[in-house]
Amino acid sequence: xxxxxxxxxxxxxxxxxxxxxxxxxxxxxxxxxxxxxxxxxxxxxxxxxxxxxxxxxxxxxxxxxxxxxxxxxxxxxxxxxxxxxxxxxxxxxxxxxxxxxxxxxxxxxxxxxxxxxxxxxxxxxxxxxxxxxxxxxxxxxxxxxxxxxxxxxxxxxxxxxxxxxxxxxxxxxxxxxxxxxxxxxxxxxxxxxxxxxxxxxxxxxxxxxxxxxxxxxxxxxxxxxxxxxxxxxxxxxxxxxxxxxxxxxxxxxxxxxxxxxxxxxxxxxxxxxxxxxxxxxxxxxxxxxxxxxxxxxxxxxxxxxxxxxxxxxxxxxxxxxxxxxxxxxxxxxxxxxxxxxx
Amino acid sequence: xxxxxxxxxxxxxxxxxxxxxxxxxxxxxxxxxxxxxxxxxxxxxxxxxxxxxxxxxxxxxxxxxxxxxxxxxxxxxxxxxxxxxxxxxxxxxxxxxxxxxxxxxxxxxxxxxxxxxxxxxxxxxxxxxxxxxxxxxxxxxxxxxxxxxxxxxxxxxxxxxxxxxxxxxxxxxxxxxxxxxxxxxxxxxxxxxxxxxxxxxxxxxxxxxxxxxxxxxxxxxxxxxxxxxxxxxxxxxxxxxxxxxxxxxxxxxxxxxxxxxxxxxxxxxxxxxxxxxxxxxxxxxxxxxxxxxxxxxxxxxxxxxxxxxxxxxxxxxxxxxxxxxxxxxxxxxxxxxxxxxx
DNA sequence: TACGCTAACGCAATCGATTGCAAAATCAAG
DNA sequence: CTTGATTTTGCAATCGATTGCGTTAGCGTA
Numbered sequence: 001x002x003x004x005x006x007x008x009x010x011x012x013x014x015x016x017x018x019x020x021x022x023x024x025x026x027x028x029x030x031x032x033x034x035x036x037x038x039x040x041x042x043x044x045x046x047x048x049x050x051x052x053x054x055x056x057x058x059x060x061x062x063x064x065x066x067x068x069x070x071x072x073x074x075x076x077x078x079x080x081x082x083x084x085x086x087x088x089x090x091x092x093x094x095x096x097x098x099x100x101x102x103x104x105x106x107x108x109x110x111x112x113x114x115x116x117x118x119x120x121x122x123x124x125x126x127x128x129x130x131x132x133x134x135x136x137x138x139x140x141x142x143x144x145x146x147x148x149x150x151x152x153x154x155x156x157x158x159x160x161x162x163x164x165x166x167x168x169x170x171x172x173x174x175x176x177x178x179x180x181x182x183x184x185x186x187x188x189x190x191x192x193x194x195x196x197x198x199x200x201x202x203x204x205x206x207x208x209x210x211x212x213x214x215x216x217x218x219x220x221x222x223x224x225x226x227x228x229x230x231x232x233x234x235x236x237x238x239x240x241x242x243x244x245x246x247x248x249x250x251x252x253x254x255x256x257x258x259x260x261x262x263x264x265x266x267x268x269x270x271x272x273x274x275x276x277x278x279x280x281x282x283x284x285x286x287x288x289x290x291x292x293x294x295x296x297x298x299x300x301x302x303x304x305x306x307x308x309x310x311x312x313x314x315x316x317x318x319x320x321x322x323x324x325x326x327x328x329x330x331x332x333x334x335x336x337x338x339x340x341x342x
Numbered sequence: 343x344x345x346x347x348x349x350x351x352x353x354x355x356x357x358x359x360x361x362x363x364x365x366x367x368x369x370x371x372x373x374x375x376x377x378x379x380x381x382x383x384x385x386x387x388x389x390x391x392x393x394x395x396x397x398x399x400x401x402x403x404x405x406x407x408x409x410x411x412x413x414x415x416x417x418x419x420x421x422x423x424x425x426x427x428x429x430x431x432x433x434x435x436x437x438x439x440x441x442x443x444x445x446x447x448x449x450x451x452x453x454x455x456x457x458x459x460x461x462x463x464x465x466x467x468x469x470x471x472x473x474x475x476x477x478x479x480x481x482x483x484x485x486x487x488x489x490x491x492x493x494x495x496x497x498x499x500x501x502x503x504x505x506x507x508x509x510x511x512x513x514x515x516x517x518x519x520x521x522x523x524x525x526x527x528x529x530x531x532x533x534x535x536x537x538x539x540x541x542x543x544x545x546x547x548x549x550x551x552x553x554x555x556x557x558x559x560x561x562x563x564x565x566x567x568x569x570x571x572x573x574x575x576x577x578x579x580x581x582x583x584x585x586x587x588x589x590x591x592x593x594x595x596x597x598x599x600x601x602x603x604x605x606x607x608x609x610x611x612x613x614x615x616x617x618x619x620x621x622x623x624x625x626x627x628x629x630x631x632x633x634x635x636x637x638x639x640x641x642x643x644x645x646x647x648x649x650x651x652x653x654x655x656x657x658x659x660x661x662x663x664x665x666x667x668x669x670x671x672x673x674x675x676x677x678x679x680x681x682x683x684x
Numbered sequence: 685t686a687c688g689c690t691a692a693c694g695c696a697a698t699c700g701a702t703t704g705c706a707a708a709a710t711c712a713a714g
Numbered sequence: 715c716t717t718g719a720t721t722t723t724g725c726a727a728t729c730g731a732t733t734g735c736g737t738t739a740g741c742g743t744a
Contacts, residue, residue, distance in 0.1 A: 006464050008700060019724045024702055032722075049457065051464030055400035056700035059729050064397065066447075084627070087429050098450040103467070105408070105447055108440035115391065122348050122393030124730095125445070285426070286628055350730060361694045366732055374692075398730035401699050466700095 007050045016044045027052065058124075066103040067312070068126035069093055072135035083228060083256065084284045089132055089154065092305035100313065102127070117144045121151075128316045130154070130308055134165070134198055150316040152308050156199040157323055164315065165323045166308045170199055173297040173328035174206025177279045178251055180295070180330055182214045184337055186249035186277055190240060192226040192233065192261060193253030200253050203281065207251055221245045226257050233257040237264035248276055249336070255280035255287050255296055262290065262335065277336035293333035300326060349392045358386045369394065400466075408445040409654070410468035411435055414475035425570060426626045427596065431474055431496065434647030442655065444469070459486045463493075470658045472496070472650055476507070480540055492658040494650050498541040499665055506657065507665045508650045512541055515639040515670035516548025519621045520593055522637070522672055524556045526679055528591035528619055532582060534568040534575065534603060535595030542595050545623065549593055563587045568599050575599040579606035590618055591678070597622035597629050597638055604632070604677065619678035635675035642668060 013020045018041070026033045026041035033041075058064045071086060094104045105126055109116050117140050120129065128150035134141060138158055145151055145163035153165040181189050191207050193200040204223075211218050222245065226236035233252075237260055240247070252258035258280030262272050272278055272292060280287060283298035304326055311321040355362045360383065368375045368383035375383075400406045413428060436446045447468055451458050459482050462471065470492035476483060480500055487493055487505035495507040523531050533549050535542040546565075553560050564587065568578035575594075579602055582589070594600035600622030607614050614620055614634060622629060625640035646668055653663040 006466075009702095010700085020701080021703075021724055022722085025723095028702085034722080037722090046457075049460055049464070051461050053401075053700055054465045054467045055397055055404075055406065056729090057702080058397035059395075059401050059731085060700080060702050062397075062729075087433055091429055094448055094450070098448070098452070101452075103447055103449065105445055106436055106440070107445065108436070115388075118391055119393050122391070123396045124348075125396045291633065351732095352730085362731080363694055363733075364692085367693090370732085376692075379692090395730055398699090399732080401701085402730080402732045404699075 006053075007048055009050070009052070012041075012045045012048060012050050015048060016041050062124070064103075064125060064127055065101070066105050066126045067097045067309075068105045068107045068120065068129045069097075070107040070109065070120065070129060070131045072131075072133035072137075084286065085254065085256075085282050086132060088284060089301055089305065092301050093130060093132075093309065096305050096309040100309070117141065121148050128152075128312050130312060134158075136196060136198075138198055149318075149320075150312060152312045152315065152321075154304065154308060156202045157325060158198050158202075161323070164311055164321055166304055166311065166326070167199070168297075168299045168304070168326045168328040170202035171206040171209070173281065173299075173330075174203035174251070174253075175210045176206075176328070176330045177281070177295075177297050178207050178210035179214075180332070181249045181251065181277055181279060181336060182210065182216075184249075184277060187216060188219070188222065188247045189249040189251055190222040190224060190245075190247045191251050191253075192224050192236060192240075192257050194225055194227060195223075203253050219245075222247060226252075228254055228256060230256055230260045233260035234264050237261040238268075241265065241268045241270070250276060250278045252278065252280050255282045255284045255294060258294055258296070258335070259286070259290055262292075262294070273335055273337035279330075279336050283331050287331075288333065290335075292335045295333045295336040296331055298329045298331045300329075349390055351392070351394070354383075354387045354390060354392050357390060358383050404466070406445075406467060406469055407443070408447050408468045409439045409651075410447045410449045410462065410471045411439075412449045412451065412462065412471060412473045414473075414477035414479075425598065426628065427598075427624050428474060430626065431643055431647065434643050435472060435474075435651065438647050438651035442651070459483070463490050470494075470654050472654060476500075476540060478538060478540075491660075491662075492654060494654045494657065494663075496646065496650060498544045499667060500540050500544075503665070506653055506663055508646055508653065508668070509541070510639075510641045510646070510668045510670040512544035513548040513551070515623065515641075515672075516545040516593070516595075517552045518548075518670070518672045519623070519637075519639050520549050520552035521556075522674065523591045523593065523619055523621060523678060524552065524558070526591075526619060529558060530561070530564065530589045531591040531593055532564040532566060532587075532589045533593050533595075534566050534578060534582075534599050536567055536569060537565075545595050561587075564589060568595075570596055570598060572598055572602045575602035576606050579603040580610075583607065583610045583612070592618060592620045594620065594622050597624045597626045597636060600636055600638070600677075601628070601632055604634075604636070615677055615679035621672075621678050625673050629673075630675065632677075634677045637675045637678040638673055640671045640673045642671075 009020050009023050013023045022033060023041055026038045027045060069090060097104050107120055121144060131153045134153055134155035141153055142162045151163060153163055154167060155165050156167045156170045157165055178189060191204060195201050195204055208218060224236050224240050226233045233256060241264060250261050252261055258278050262278055265272050265276055270276055280294050280296040283296040287294040287296045307324050314321040351362050351365050355365045364375060365383055368380045369387060411432060439446050449462055473495045476495055476497035483495055484504045493505060495505050496509060497507050498509045498512045499507055520531060533546060537543050537546055550560060566578050566582050568575045575598060583606060592603050594603055600620050604614050604620055607618055612618055622636050622638040625638040629636040629638045649666050656663040
């Protein structure tokens with residue numbers, strides 16, 4: 001028994017001259033074992049460098065002490081973590097989760113075929129799931145939520161939604177952004193984003209409502225499909241510019257898209273905010289640092305992450321936590337001609 | 343047996359009217375089972391929505407299909423994911439790891455007491471480990487590497503190092519940065535960073551060598567301790583300014599420190615790059631967007647992450663992969679008075 | 685029909701912990 | 715010294731898969 005790989009609990013039992021049951025209970029601080037003996041066994045285990053094998057523990061306990069964080073798919077399976085918004089969200093979630101003594105498992109979905117979510121759930125690798133962004137998987141999420149409770153989604157609240165979600169008020173946020181542009185006297189406001197995604201379609205709804213309230217007729221030529229990656233967004237903006245369609249403002253549905261648009265405008269010699277005002281969405285860290293600094297609809301990710309994890313742990317405990325909506329805030333900076341941020 | 347929780351392999355065996363052994367082999371595409379029968383069993387399992395329980399599988403196979411990514415500790419156990427450099431690195435690593443069909447487990451070290459690394463290793467939660475940044479744990483890493491092979495560290499190559507590491511040439515990078523400042527005619531160059539950290543002390547080495555080569559005497563008053571967080575770095579820069587020590591350039595050992603220094607200089611009414619040139623380290627995304635855009639020593643994180651994961655998988659396969667050093671590149675932008683980036 | 689050989693398949697042990705239940709030890713009181 | 719109550723401890727089953735080894739089925743040949 002010299003070096004038969006790492007120690008097992010049985011080895012510790014032998015060292016302490018007790019049974020495995022006793023060791024197990026002692027390490028779990030079970031009061032069934034008298035306190036002094038518990039301490040003694042814990043000391044022996046620590047000195048021997050013994051660590052509980054988590055695979056075995058998980059199997060027996062049907063618990064993994066792990067939360068899975070799943071990133072979206074559907075639209076863009078390529079680069080996973082490139083998007084700054086997702087990264088920041090992931091960081092916040094990781095903080096909240098680890099603080100509660102759980103591990104974080106990053107799940108990337110490579111196989112989007114039917115039942116992908118069920119495959120993650122049934123793998124039993126985690127005790128609960130956070131899905132960041134509902135992408136185009138509303139139906140799949142709804143179905144999974146029927147039978148799997150410890151599941152919280154970051155995203156907009158959609159009609160007919162069964163699952164628990166946390167997200168900003170997309171309609172309200174968009175409304176606020178577009179109202180601001182209108183207040184600056186802008187009348188031909190372009191919309192950049194992918195209407196197929198539920199959250200984006202909500203932002204579109206806000207855009208439409210703002211225009212309608214201002215009595216401005218909506219021009220379909222101003223609605224441009226744009227993905228989340230910088231490159232494709234840049235292309236989209238360039239096409240808008242070259243199309244010759246007149247416009248004096250852009251409401252971009254993400255900061256990355258807004259930043260790409262600003263670059264495209266600069267390349268075309270169009271001044272921001274002189275000729276065109278630009279507003280983004282998310283208020284990621286770079287937004288304040290860009291040239292000009294970007295006006296953006298701020299999502300409070302720290303609060304969002306905390307809310308998500310709070311709800312998740314409630315659900316893991318069997319309670320039935322309801323969805324939550326956070327109120328977004330418009331952060332005004334120079335990119336739309338408003339005042340600079342303090 | 344109507345709804346006794348999720349299906350087990352035994353249930354599938356019953357459905358397919360074969361033994362568990364056969365189901366197990368069929369799902370593993372074991373050629374011992376004739377191909378048509380394999381397909382048949384796979385179909386039955388899929389239709390029943392069966393998914394292998396990973397805890398059980400891991401226990402038996404002694405494999406988890408998971409790579410652990412550990413973040414540093416020592417200096418700053420508080421906020422985990424705040425630093426943009428670490429975030430970006432994590433994203434890249436996650437991409438590389440998931441692409442190879444493995445999961446990513448984020449390990450946060452809450453208990454820094456003796457044997458923390460061993461505790462992670464022995465938990466058997468992962469098949470391999472990436473440690474991002476050696477912090478002040480050189481000795482612990484060396485010790486763990488003696489017996490645990492699938493371990494790769496991001497960081498500088500130190501003398502007497504046993505573990506496998508991947509990192510940029512810190513001395514060379516710093517040397518290049520300081521040489522550039524000297525080339526601009528700067529003579530009193532301040533150094534901002536924590537000498538206690540091995541990587542930083544290597545950068546200091548490069549700083550010293552550059553000065554010596556230029557025949558400039560080194561002034562201890564110009565070496566300022568500065569942590570990685572924005573706030574403490576800002577404080578450090580402010581103290582330098584208020585100390586009255588004359589200086590015409592700053593070599594900051596991270597971009598965050600450089601950015602903080604620029605803000606402190608601006609607050610003191612000192613023009614960058616007019617009066618003081620500033621160079622950073624890392625070339626994080628914000629560097630190009632700051633005002634003025636920051637000159638920085640670029641670390642190619644994409645390549646770094648790929649190298650790390652390549653080496654790790656080699657080591658997991660039993661090969662003995664050596665450490666690697668990446669060549670950094672100086673990206674010149676306006677913050678030091680050089681030409682703007684293309 | 686009998687025999688040998690290979691291809692399929694299943695039995696049962698195993699991975700390393702946890703825990704219900706019952707046995708053993710301890711103690712107090714009669 | 716018994717008896718009963720109570721505290722400690724250990725046996726053995728269990729979690730759900732994988733796999734070495736032995737058995738059975740299937741086929742060709744003599």
